[in-house]
Amino acid sequence: MKEVLIKDIIETLESVAPLEWQEDYDNSGLTLGDKSKECSGVYVCLDISLEVVEKAIENKCNLIISHHPIIFGGIKKIDYYSTLGQILIRTIKNDISVYSAHTNLDNAFNGVNGILAEKIGLKNLKPLSLEQIFNNDNFLGSGAIGELEETMSTEDFLQMIKTNLNLSQIKINSHKQKQIKKVAICGGSGSFLINEAVNNKADIFITGEIKYHDLIDNDNVILLAEIGHFESEQFIKERIIAILYQKFCNFVPLISDKTANRVKYIK
Numbered sequence: 001m002k003e004v005l006i007k008d009i010i011e012t013l014e015s016v017a018p019l020e021w022q023e024d025y026d027n028s029g030l031t032l033g034d035k036s037k038e039c040s041g042v043y044v045c046l047d048i049s050l051e052v053v054e055k056a057i058e059n060k061c062n063l064i065i066s067h068h069p070i071i072f073g074g075i076k077k078i079d080y081y082s083t084l085g086q087i088l089i090r091t092i093k094n095d096i097s098v099y100s101a102h103t104n105l106d107n108a109f110n111g112v113n114g115i116l117a118e119k120i121g122l123k124n125l126k127p128l129s130l131e132q133i134f135n136n137d138n139f140l141g142s143g144a145i146g147e148l149e150e151t152m153s154t155e156d157f158l159q160m161i162k163t164n165l166n167l168s169q170i171k172i173n174s175h176k177q178k179q180i181k182k183v184a185i186c187g188g189s190g191s192f193l194i195n196e197a198v199n200n201k202a203d204i205f206i207t208g209e210i211k212y213h214d215l216i217d218n219d220n221v222i223l224l225a226e227i228g229h230f231e232s233e234q235f236i237k238e239r240i241i242a243i244l245y246q247k248f249c250n251f252v253p254l255i256s257d258k259t260a261n262r263v264k265y266i267k
Contacts, residue, residue: 004251006063006097007035009042009244013065013101016138016243017111022104023142027069032088033097039063042244044237045257046230048098050083052257053090059255062096067112067236069100105236106142110243112187113144115235116206119164120183122146128184129196143186143193145200151181154204154223161206161227166234168265170225173215177223180204187232198222208232230261 010030022028041061045052048070056064070087079085091098105111109125117125128143152160157180158170183204184197190207191214197205198221205222208229215224237256244254 002251004039004248005035006033006037006039006099009039009063009065009248009252010035010099012244012247013099013105013240017101017105017108018136019104021107021134021139022102026103027072028100028102028104031069031071031098031100032091033063033095033099035097037062037095037097039252041253041255042248043255043257044240045259046233046237047259047262048087049259049262050087050090051259053087053094053096055255055257056096057090057094059253061253061255062094064091064096064098065240066098066100067102067105067233067240069102070098101240103142105240106187107140109138109140110239111140112233112236113140113142113185115239116165116185116187116232117144117146119235120161120185120206121148121164122183122185123149128186128193128200143184143190143196145182145184145197145202147182148180151179154178154180157204158225161225165227165231167227167231168267170227171210171215172226173224174219175221175223177203187236188229194218194222194224206232228261228263230263234261 042063043056043061044065046067048066125146127141128145154177180203182202184202186193186207189209206225210226241254241256
């Protein structure tokens with residue numbers, strides 16, 4: 001059997017979403033571990049939890065790939081009794097490496113925004129903001145804008161994305177928009193791109209999280225739709241598996257975490 005090193009897995013991911021594409025505030029990349037070691041299996045998740053670590057151990061995976069970094073800002077101490085401390089100690093003791101592909105993968109055509117565009121059915125996809133453009137055909141940026149094949153009523157469009165994205169709810173502002181053709185999107189927290197959506201004359205801007213005042217302050221400007229942070233990024237696990245599958249499926253197990261959204265909606 002071919003020996004696959006952890007660095008081989010990382011290099012394949014970074015060929016699609018280079019680390020230079022991550023935002024300044026981010027902490028993508030290898031958080032913990034030795035990339036020169038042989039990879040026994042890859043466990044892919046959205047967020048790292050103690051449950052995820054235990055499942056990686058159970059499945060003999062010595063590499064966890066998450067979308068959200070387990071360490072986002074600096075840490076001054078490792079408290080054994082904190083959740084973060086327990087996760088770090090458990091991964092270290094079991095010789096598990098941890099890698100995160102966050103905003104660098106958000107910014108890729110086949111990353112978070114690209115998946116949302118596919119699920120919604122957008123054509124002619126292009127970057128929503130032109131502030132940061134890399135000379136690479138796979139770079140899309142932190143937000144994207146595209147068009148539906150045919151114009152839809154707003155009611156039908158919202159029902160369609162609710163179905164296609166497996167949403168239990170959608171939060172919108174009070175902007176009176178009767179039809180949808182041009183759609184702007186941003187996975188995760190995308191309030192910072194509202195003005196770009198307006199400047200690009202989008203009929204609606206869809207993102208994972210929008211602050212209350214951003215919603216109401218744009219009532220007379222643009223239709224805004226908040227679909228949930230987890231919900232906007234939920235499909236990225238399978239995309240990471242798909243990226244790795246073609247090259248490594250015969251050599252190491254590739255396992256996607258099935259943990260549901262840890263944020264619950266009470267109806």
